[in-house]
Amino acid sequence: MKNGSKLIILVLNLMLLSCMEGDVFYTKQSVKVLSTGYEPMYTTTWQDAIKDVCTGRFEIVENHPKLVIGTVSGHLPMPVVVRFRRGVFLRAIKVPPKLRKPNRKNIFERDEGICQYCSRKVTYGKSTIDHILPKSRGGKDTWMNLVLCCAPCNSKKGSKTPREASMSLLRIPREMH
Ligand SMILES: [Zn+2]
Numbered sequence: 001m002k003n004g005s006k007l008i009i010l011v012l013n014l015m016l017l018s019c020m021e022g023d024v025f026y027t028k029q030s031v032k033v034l035s036t037g038y039e040p041m042y043t044t045t046w047q048d049a050i051k052d053v054c055t056g057r058f059e060i061v062e063n064h065p066k067l068v069i070g071t072v073s074g075h076l077p078m079p080v081v082v083r084f085r086r087g088v089f090l091r092a093i094k095v096p097p098k099l100r101k102p103n104r105k106n107i108f109e110r111d112e113g114i115c116q117y118c119s120r121k122v123t124y125g126k127s128t129i130d131h132i133l134p135k136s137r138g139g140k141d142t143w144m145n146l147v148l149c150c151a152p153c154n155s156k157k158g159s160k161t162p163r164e165a166s167m168s169l170l171r172i173p174r175e176m177h
Pocket of ligand 1: 118120153
Protein backbone atom coordinates (compact mmCIF):
# COMPACT_ATOMS: atom_id res chain seq x y z
CA MET A 1 0.00 0.00 0.00
CA LYS A 2 1.30 3.43 -0.87
CA ASN A 3 1.87 5.96 1.87
CA GLY A 4 -0.77 8.19 0.32
CA SER A 5 -3.56 5.61 0.73
CA LYS A 6 -2.49 4.87 4.29
CA LEU A 7 -2.89 8.53 5.10
CA ILE A 8 -6.36 8.63 3.54
CA ILE A 9 -7.47 5.64 5.63
CA LEU A 10 -6.09 7.28 8.77
CA VAL A 11 -7.99 10.46 7.99
CA LEU A 12 -11.18 8.48 7.34
CA ASN A 13 -10.81 6.71 10.69
CA LEU A 14 -10.36 10.02 12.45
CA MET A 15 -13.38 11.42 10.66
CA LEU A 16 -15.40 8.45 11.76
CA LEU A 17 -14.61 9.13 15.37
CA SER A 18 -14.60 12.88 15.67
CA CYS A 19 -16.89 14.84 17.83
CA MET A 20 -17.62 18.36 16.75
CA GLU A 21 -19.72 21.42 17.14
CA GLY A 22 -19.57 23.41 13.94
CA ASP A 23 -15.93 23.21 12.99
CA VAL A 24 -14.69 22.74 16.54
CA PHE A 25 -13.53 19.25 17.46
CA TYR A 26 -13.74 17.72 20.91
CA THR A 27 -12.06 14.65 22.24
CA LYS A 28 -13.62 14.71 25.66
CA GLN A 29 -17.36 14.37 25.92
CA SER A 30 -18.65 11.98 28.54
CA VAL A 31 -21.77 9.90 28.16
CA LYS A 32 -24.01 8.82 31.00
CA VAL A 33 -24.74 5.09 31.07
CA LEU A 34 -28.05 3.85 32.47
CA SER A 35 -28.99 0.34 33.50
CA THR A 36 -31.72 -1.52 31.64
CA GLY A 37 -34.06 -0.16 34.32
CA TYR A 38 -32.97 3.44 33.57
CA GLU A 39 -30.95 3.88 36.75
CA PRO A 40 -27.73 5.95 36.39
CA MET A 41 -24.68 3.69 36.59
CA TYR A 42 -21.50 5.38 35.42
CA THR A 43 -20.09 7.63 32.72
CA THR A 44 -17.98 6.57 29.79
CA THR A 45 -16.26 8.26 26.87
CA TRP A 46 -18.37 8.97 23.83
CA GLN A 47 -16.03 6.77 21.74
CA ASP A 48 -16.72 3.75 23.95
CA ALA A 49 -20.42 4.55 24.07
CA ILE A 50 -20.61 4.69 20.26
CA LYS A 51 -18.81 1.35 19.95
CA ASP A 52 -21.36 -0.25 22.25
CA VAL A 53 -24.23 1.41 20.40
CA CYS A 54 -22.87 -0.12 17.19
CA THR A 55 -22.66 -3.60 18.74
CA GLY A 56 -26.21 -3.25 20.00
CA ARG A 57 -25.28 -3.33 23.66
CA PHE A 58 -26.43 0.24 24.28
CA GLU A 59 -29.29 2.21 22.90
CA ILE A 60 -29.29 5.99 22.80
CA VAL A 61 -31.65 7.61 25.27
CA GLU A 62 -30.72 11.25 24.74
CA ASN A 63 -28.62 13.14 22.21
CA HIS A 64 -26.63 16.33 22.66
CA PRO A 65 -28.51 19.38 21.31
CA LYS A 66 -25.48 20.69 19.39
CA LEU A 67 -22.63 18.20 19.28
CA VAL A 68 -22.44 15.76 16.41
CA ILE A 69 -20.16 12.90 15.40
CA GLY A 70 -18.47 13.35 12.06
CA THR A 71 -18.45 10.31 9.81
CA VAL A 72 -17.56 9.84 6.16
CA SER A 73 -21.22 9.69 5.28
CA GLY A 74 -22.32 12.69 7.29
CA HIS A 75 -23.09 13.70 10.83
CA LEU A 76 -24.59 11.57 13.56
CA PRO A 77 -26.13 12.96 16.73
CA MET A 78 -23.85 12.79 19.77
CA PRO A 79 -25.33 10.66 22.55
CA VAL A 80 -25.24 12.07 26.07
CA VAL A 81 -27.25 9.32 27.73
CA VAL A 82 -27.20 5.66 26.71
CA ARG A 83 -28.83 2.62 28.23
CA PHE A 84 -28.04 -1.09 28.37
CA ARG A 85 -30.62 -2.61 26.06
CA ARG A 86 -31.12 -5.66 28.22
CA GLY A 87 -29.98 -7.68 31.20
CA VAL A 88 -28.19 -5.05 33.27
CA PHE A 89 -30.11 -4.08 36.37
CA LEU A 90 -28.63 -2.04 39.15
CA ARG A 91 -30.31 -4.10 41.81
CA ALA A 92 -28.52 -7.19 40.57
CA ILE A 93 -25.20 -5.37 40.72
CA LYS A 94 -25.63 -3.79 44.13
CA VAL A 95 -23.91 -6.14 46.56
CA PRO A 96 -23.33 -6.76 49.39
CA PRO A 97 -26.70 -6.47 51.11
CA LYS A 98 -26.86 -4.31 54.18
CA LEU A 99 -26.47 -5.92 57.56
CA ARG A 100 -29.76 -6.10 59.41
CA LYS A 101 -30.12 -3.94 62.50
CA PRO A 102 -29.78 -5.71 65.85
CA ASN A 103 -33.20 -4.57 67.06
CA ARG A 104 -35.42 -6.58 69.39
CA LYS A 105 -37.36 -8.25 66.58
CA ASN A 106 -34.20 -9.39 64.79
CA ILE A 107 -32.48 -10.53 68.00
CA PHE A 108 -35.60 -12.53 68.87
CA GLU A 109 -35.47 -14.15 65.45
CA ARG A 110 -31.76 -14.91 65.62
CA ASP A 111 -31.99 -16.45 69.11
CA GLU A 112 -35.15 -18.35 68.11
CA GLY A 113 -37.11 -17.11 71.11
CA ILE A 114 -34.77 -18.80 73.57
CA CYS A 115 -33.23 -17.10 76.59
CA GLN A 116 -29.52 -17.26 75.94
CA TYR A 117 -28.74 -17.82 79.62
CA CYS A 118 -31.24 -20.39 80.89
CA SER A 119 -32.31 -21.75 77.48
CA ARG A 120 -35.99 -21.37 78.32
CA LYS A 121 -38.41 -20.45 75.58
CA VAL A 122 -39.83 -16.93 75.93
CA THR A 123 -42.67 -15.25 74.11
CA TYR A 124 -41.88 -12.09 72.15
CA GLY A 125 -43.98 -10.03 74.57
CA LYS A 126 -42.12 -11.29 77.62
CA SER A 127 -38.66 -11.34 76.11
CA THR A 128 -36.01 -8.80 77.00
CA ILE A 129 -32.72 -7.90 75.39
CA ASP A 130 -29.57 -8.21 77.44
CA HIS A 131 -26.35 -6.30 76.85
CA ILE A 132 -23.66 -8.92 77.53
CA LEU A 133 -21.25 -6.14 78.48
CA PRO A 134 -23.69 -3.78 80.23
CA LYS A 135 -24.45 -0.43 78.64
CA SER A 136 -23.38 1.32 81.84
CA ARG A 137 -19.93 -0.13 81.28
CA GLY A 138 -19.58 0.82 77.67
CA GLY A 139 -21.43 -2.09 76.07
CA LYS A 140 -22.70 -1.25 72.58
CA ASP A 141 -25.91 -2.08 70.73
CA THR A 142 -24.27 -4.56 68.41
CA TRP A 143 -25.16 -8.07 67.23
CA MET A 144 -22.23 -9.44 69.24
CA ASN A 145 -23.25 -7.68 72.45
CA LEU A 146 -27.01 -8.28 72.44
CA VAL A 147 -28.82 -11.49 73.29
CA LEU A 148 -32.38 -12.54 73.96
CA CYS A 149 -33.02 -12.95 77.66
CA CYS A 150 -35.95 -13.89 79.90
CA ALA A 151 -36.97 -11.34 82.53
CA PRO A 152 -35.72 -13.39 85.55
CA CYS A 153 -32.28 -13.88 83.97
CA ASN A 154 -32.11 -10.23 83.01
CA SER A 155 -32.80 -9.03 86.55
CA LYS A 156 -30.37 -11.60 87.96
CA LYS A 157 -27.62 -10.42 85.66
CA GLY A 158 -28.33 -6.72 86.20
CA SER A 159 -25.33 -4.60 85.33
CA LYS A 160 -22.80 -7.39 85.72
CA THR A 161 -20.85 -9.25 83.09
CA PRO A 162 -21.84 -12.92 82.63
CA ARG A 163 -18.71 -13.97 84.55
CA GLU A 164 -19.49 -11.66 87.49
CA ALA A 165 -23.05 -12.96 87.57
CA SER A 166 -21.85 -16.57 87.20
CA MET A 167 -24.01 -17.00 84.13
CA SER A 168 -22.92 -18.48 80.85
CA LEU A 169 -24.18 -17.93 77.34
CA LEU A 170 -25.83 -20.71 75.40
CA ARG A 171 -23.84 -19.85 72.32
CA ILE A 172 -21.66 -17.09 70.92
CA PRO A 173 -23.85 -14.41 69.32
CA ARG A 174 -23.47 -13.98 65.58
CA GLU A 175 -24.28 -11.24 63.10
CA MET A 176 -27.37 -11.73 61.00
CA HIS A 177 -27.67 -10.61 57.38
ZN1 LIG B 1 -33.41 -16.99 81.20
